[in-house]
Amino acid sequence: MGAEHLPASEFDIEELEQSLVTGDPAAAPPLVQLMAPDGSVREDAKYGPFAAHLDGDALRAMYRDMALVRRFDQEATALQRQGQLLLWPPLLGQEAAQIGSGSALKPQDYVFPTYREHGVALTRGLELSKVLRLFRGVSNGGWDPRENNFHLYTLVLAAQSLHAVGYAMGVQRDGDDAVTVAYFGDGASSEGDVHESMVFAASNQSPVVFFCQNNHWAISVPTEVQSRIPLSNRASGYGFPGIRVDGNDVVAVHAVTRWALERARSGKGPVLIEAFTYRMSAHTTADDPTKYREAVEEEKWRERDPLLRLERYLRSTNTAGQDFFDQVTVEADKLAASTRADVLAMEAPDFEDHFANVYGDPHPLVQEELEWHRQYQAGFAEDNAGRAEGEAR
Template structure:
């Protein structure tokens, strides 16, 4: 017998339809009863720091795109447009909380002190893993969509068993909601009250697939089906993102289990540097989201507070130039690994199949060596 499901409860849909925000597009401060309790320290100094953070990671991102276009990197996943979501999260958490990210969270990596060489080496193809995860409390980028959600929940359950206060954060995009891994991770997290934050940057496209094809209701409704409370926040409002992250972290650390935050933002650039976004979106849509730029919004707010925008721009330019110069220097300094090192860290122990492949590789490279000349064989030309 076939049954039909009823439409989602409209009150639930309406309650999450409008993302929470505290800064309007014109920079005006708006009250919000949910977020305001976490904004008591939002003075000009804090706001200036958030602006400079966003300016630097935008410059870092633009420089990495340029390096890829120049042939220095094999690939790069741009984050332009998503600065507020990443900085808002990073500046809300202590550095002991462990981050498990996808491949676009280079802003989080910068905030965690990941160096230029560590950040670029994977994208240049000179290493299998960019940095020591335990040195930065951040796992290296996960390219397999949503796999990091399992890692985050497992880590969170381990810290819970050890009686620690740390939480884990799983960062992913809207496309990950269509993957089984993320849904399975939420089942485990909800069932075991794991101290994990599910942090979704809804940038409107899973490569070329618009989010409306994947979700007919707000994404933030998905986790409620697993018993996980959620927030839907304007991902281009860095102040709102920081407040929402502080709220979620307090909820999780108090022993109430996992929480989900959807940051509604937009990827202004391509999915990666191999993508052509003009094939699936138009200029009018881009212009709408450019007007919602996270940096412009915060700059307008600082201007309303009486901050010197000229000094702000000068300091942003200085810090950005330091960061981009480090990227350019790092690319040329990255060592070229020996080809055979490809086999060194595939498995933790020797395996017959891997040994066989290594020997086949050696035989292949040996076959490419030039044949010895007669001169080399005889020691010199005949007299």
């Protein structure tokens, strides 16, 4: 052993470990909350100023957006149950996390969603019925992402986190004044793509905000099984801040997101936001949550309903009266009716179009498969003609 090394007896492993620990990694950080479940307002010296601009008009607009997207979600669920959609991922209970964060974005910011960010889509100005084109099976996307800086839904878990960081690295090099936001759930946070994304984002100090909606259930697996520490605490391992915010408090979510966006925009690098919320309905319409969670748990969270919370505040402060809530209900029902009409009017494109969208130029293998498909389809026509002839006899 060289002289520069200490003898093993003089090397205190425990002391070294203690020097690397800045606190208990399993300890939950303070939950940022500006509006309690009963509608009362709380002071917060750090994040409160980032919500100071929210006047009565802004708060009413937030309530309206949450109510509209909830009604849209209900209609989409009904359409799926009636066989008009192939599948649907509800967002019931997560409206504040999405409207609060989406409303903090600037037009030049770019969003990379999962498949449940219907509320964020609304804040970006996307016509909501376009979201249903994917779930109707008439489109592989449904909209042009460039029109609203809102990317197509990503059904591959956590893949959008890589896309968000790559886009942010490009923005960084172009010198644009924009931030990307990667939305994902607590279940997706266990995917390797999220880890890789955070490594690259931290290494490059990229302008990206990781927004995790911790709705407590990755389909049937609870968060505590996925992680031994609060999800927001993971950020410190990559070298950037992690914040845990009450995801059912639309004001707090807006404030925290605005803080994170401005931090990233100023060149200080990424932030992880854990919006602590709850999925009140099924993971998708193919899921049965009664198989893995108790009704008492759902009831406990029902009292924390994000719409009910803001309504209590608006009523108690005379910021909105019954006329306002009645008007929102009428508008929401109109949205549901127009959504249903749009879905029922959607027509599937010619199946042969799919073969034309594989390569920019004709490809012999694709042409061969197209010809096979035509012969396959012709076989059905022959069978139907023979069946009709037999019935005529």
